[in-house]
Amino acid sequence: MVVLAKAELEQIALPAAQPPMAHVRTVDLSAATGAGRAAAARALVAACEEQGFFKVTGHGVPQGLVRAVETAAAGFFALPPAEKEASAGMPLGYSSKQIGTGGDLGFIEYLLLCLTSAGTLPAASFPFSALPCAAAAAAAADVSLSEPSCPLRDLLEEYAAAVRRMACGVLELMAEGLGIGPVDAFSRLVTDADSDNMLRVNHYPPAPRPELQQGSLLTGFGEHTDPQIISVLRSNGTSGLEIAARDGAWASVPPDADSFFINVGDTLQVLTNGRFRSVKHRVVVSSERSRVSIIFFGGPPPGQRLAPLPQLLGDGGRSRYREFTWKEYKSSSHRGRLVDDRLCRFEN
Numbered sequence: 257m258v259v260l261a262k263a264e265l266e267q268i269a270l271p272a273a274q275p276p277m278a279h280v281r282t283v284d285l286s287a288a289t290g291a292g293r294a295a296a297a298r299a300l301v302a303a304c305e306e307q308g309f310f311k312v313t314g315h316g317v318p319q320g321l322v323r324a325v326e327t328a329a330a331g332f333f334a335l336p337p338a339e340k341e342a343s344a345g346m347p348l349g350y351s352s353k354q355i356g357t358g359g360d361l362g363f364i365e366y367l368l369l370c371l372t373s374a375g376t377l378p379a380a381s382f383p384f385s386a387l388p389c390a391a392a393a394a395a396a397a398d399v400s401l402s403e404p405s406c407p408l409r410d411l412l413e414e415y416a417a418a419v420r421r422m423a424c425g426v427l428e429l430m431a432e433g434l435g436i437g438p439v440d441a442f443s444r445l446v447t448d449a450d451s452d453n454m455l456r457v458n459h460y461p462p463a464p465r466p467e468l469q470q471g472s473l474l475t476g477f478g479e480h481t482d483p484q485i486i487s488v489l490r491s492n493g494t495s496g497l498e499i500a501a502r503d504g505a506w507a508s509v510p511p512d513a514d515s516f517f518i519n520v521g522d523t524l525q526v527l528t529n530g531r532f533r534s535v536k537h538r539v540v541v542s543s544e545r546s547r548v549s550i551i552f553f554g555g556p557p558p559g560q561r562l563a564p565l566p567q568l569l570g571d572g573g574r575s576r577y578r579e580f581t582w583k584e585y586k587s588s589s590h591r592g593r594l595v596d597d598r599l600c601r602f603e604n
């Protein structure tokens with residue numbers, strides 16, 4: 257349950273609107289081999305240039321794993337508030353309604369976890385000693401909670417490792433499609449031992465009845481771009497995700513529980529000197545069904561210097577962005593509001 261005071265609900269209310277359905281390009285990764293590889297790479301580059309957003313099928317992440325993670329996550333969010341709060345560890349762990357530290361509110365509760373480059377959850381970043389699955393198992397076995405065995409944790413690790421592998425394949429295809437080398441020019445940034453990869457599990461409860469009846473909608477996750485290189489998102493097939501076109505018009509992303517949606521993040525926009533577009537997106541809560549989404553964020557190591565790749569500077573050789581480190585960018589984005597244009601501070 258997400259409890260917001262009346263004034264908070266008013267703050268996140270959105271005028272009822274029915275944006276058109278977005279046309280989202282689909283890339284079948286299973287066809288990205290042999291003769292089909294160049295065509296898949298081209299399709300993917302076109303999608304990153306046009307929208308900064310596309311979906312992938314034939315991704316190789318087992319459906320059984322995806323469903324199991326989703327069920328375990330839904331089980332976690334169904335727990336009594338006090339049990340979930342025990343997993344809070346700002347900024348990591350469980351949170352509800354507050355997104356970031358800039359004062360943004362949403363009709364949401366979530367888990368935010370950091371990952372190692374291999375997709376595992378380092379103990380220090382996983383404030384889950386109080387997770388009921390762990391507590392119940394420990395109580396039954398009469399053992400200490402220092403090494404809890406937690407099905408949700410195990411599933412999230414397996415999921416993150418599979419999705420990171422897929423994200424790397426996508427990043428390699430992007431490099432190929434752009435005709436740049438080495439082929440791991442982008443992917444190595446998320447496979448480094450110090451890569452700043454994260455996983456977020458979002459739960460948007462059904463919109464409260466009075467809001468639905470009065471025809472108003474609620475902000476689930478306010479408009480923003482993702483700061484990292486790449487985000488890989490899936491949801492339980494509930495609508496709510498919207499993307500903005502270049503002219504600012506919102507379009508609703510048709511839900512698809514079997515595919516993964518890929519967002520270009522700010523850092524990839526920088527690396528490609530603005531050729532790829534970091535897509536503005538948001539989640540609107542308008543449904544009587546709850547939405548569970550899981551997002552893998554592929555980010556570079558904190559000390560990584562980021563600037564447009566020389567091969568992508570074009571004929572004029574002009575770099576649109578000055579060099580900065582990921583640590584610098586991340587701390588500048590933590591200070592502001594979700595909606596802020598963070599990249600403009602780094603433009604030349």
Ligand SMILES: O=C(O)CCC(=O)C(=O)O
Nearest residue numbers: 456458477497539549551
């Ligand atoms: O929950 C969603 O579907 C999207 C959330 C999002 O954009 C994010 O966590 O960065």
Ligand SMILES: [Fe+2]
Nearest residue numbers: 480481482537
């Ligand atoms: Fe996002």
